[in-house]
Amino acid sequence: MSEQVAEKTCTCAEKFNGTLQAIFDRYPREESSLIMVLQDVQEELNWLPPEAINCVAENLNVPKAKVQGVATFYRAFSLEPRGKKLVKVCMGTACHVRGAGMLVDELERRLEVNAGKGMSPDGEFSLETVNCVGACAMAPAIVVGENYYANMGPDKLKRLLNKERES
Amino acid sequence: MIKAVEKPVSHSEKDKTVRITIDGRSIDAPKGMNLLEVARSNGIDIPSLCYHPGLEAFGACRLCVVEITKPGWENWRKLVTSCLYPVEEDLIVYTRSPEVMENRRVVLDLQLARVPNSDVIRQLAAEYGIHDTTYTKRKDADNCILCGICVRVCEAVGANAISTLSRGPDKYVEVPDPEACIGCLACAESCPTDAIGWHEENGIRHIWHRDFELVECETCGKPILTQQQIDHFVEKSGLEERYFAKCDSCRKKETAVSISRVMF
Numbered sequence: 478m479s480e481q482v483a484e485k486t487c488t489c490a491e492k493f494n495g496t497l498q499a500i501f502d503r504y505p506r507e508e509s510s511l512i513m514v515l516q517d518v519q520e521e522l523n524w525l526p527p528e529a530i531n532c533v534a535e536n537l538n539v540p541k542a543k544v545q546g547v548a549t550f551y552r553a554f555s556l557e558p559r560g561k562k563l564v565k566v567c568m569g570t571a572c573h574v575r576g577a578g579m580l581v582d583e584l585e586r587r588l589e590v591n592a593g594k595g596m597s598p599d600g601e602f603s604l605e606t607v608n609c610v611g612a613c614a615m616a617p618a619i620v621v622g623e624n625y626y627a628n629m630g631p632d633k634l635k636r637l638l639n640k641e642r643e644s
Numbered sequence: 645m646i647k648a649v650e651k652p653v654s655h656s657e658k659d660k661t662v663r664i665t666i667d668g669r670s671i672d673a674p675k676g677m678n679l680l681e682v683a684r685s686n687g688i689d690i691p692s693l694c695y696h697p698g699l700e701a702f703g704a705c706r707l708c709v710v711e712i713t714k715p716g717w718e719n720w721r722k723l724v725t726s727c728l729y730p731v732e733e734d735l736i737v738y739t740r741s742p743e744v745m746e747n748r749r750v751v752l753d754l755q756l757a758r759v760p761n762s763d764v765i766r767q768l769a770a771e772y773g774i775h776d777t778t779y780t781k782r783k784d785a786d787n788c789i790l791c792g793i794c795v796r797v798c799e800a801v802g803a804n805a806i807s808t809l810s811r812g813p814d815k816y817v818e819v820p821d822p823e824a825c826i827g828c829l830a831c832a833e834s835c836p837t838d839a840i841g842w843h844e845e846n847g848i849r850h851i852w853h854r855d856f857e858l859v860e861c862e863t864c865g866k867p868i869l870t871q872q873q874i875d876h877f878v879e880k881s882g883l884e885e886r887y888f889a890k891c892d893s894c895r896k897k898e899t900a901v902s903i904s905r906v907m908f
Contacts, residue, residue: 540821541824542807542819542820542824549811550811
């Protein structure tokens, strides 16, 4: 039985150059692996395209409805394409008082994107607000990928974006 | 995985039966059976919306709350959802105490804000003295109270087509993959608030954005099932497809005729 499952390949797995196959091989093919697999798929593709969701459902033998339910439940999963880099603006209390709202406005204008929706026209950035990154002493803080930017102001965003574009 | 639940069998052995008190009445009940079932089977009414006798209890609607206490608790009482609470020896239950009624009123007040157009909820709320919600009514409200019965029934049927999508105030019930739906109506018929719309016309059943052609009874020509339903049942039950060719009443008539031939 287990051999049969292992042999099972679907056409959708090839669509993403076999990257999904490698993810499925990492976990037991059962419902309890669902979130871990979805996380890895999102890391790989940057978002969860409908084909990938169907592929996960088929390979883990979980109903598509259930996968869709889980993928829409967690905010961490994105069901629409995102830019290469995710700009997270902290909206915690400390950041909020020190003008995080202005940062969001300025970033939305510069990147031509709405917070939490879509990506910039060049496909480089997506913008998201988060509730607290735990760096209140650095308020207002912005996190891009793994990089933390402290004491941000609308005037410093141009440099930040240029730096992130280059790296 | 939700499975159809086996009803607890009645045990004659003394250690498997417990004696509890509900609203002052002494009642013997099988140990481990949930409080809601025990009360209902003894004619004591506890309202509920998300409970379905064929499914595992869910505890979502919070309407079946009751107050419980025990002799050793020194008058300390607590509220529990009766659908999830297994009965145990010496339990004392109050199903209509002021605390319980107040809780149900709050729940119904909130439900009324969510589904202001639902007759079921309006009637139930009125029974508890609530004729209008004190909260802001939901705009463009459908009749869904997110009890999850449709999702669980669909899983029990084995079609697994329905799911709740999104979270919090945006949560809604949907069929993300219409191909998986077999058009069996189990969800619509078990929905406590009739929130799932469907209709049949000229041998076509419409449900969840999809049209299903109905297969007719080969004897009387009455439309009975969808082909998808038949395929699903054949696969799950191992019965032959022939079994589903006739409607229930035609099949019974046929059985009656063949029995009468043997008997008389």
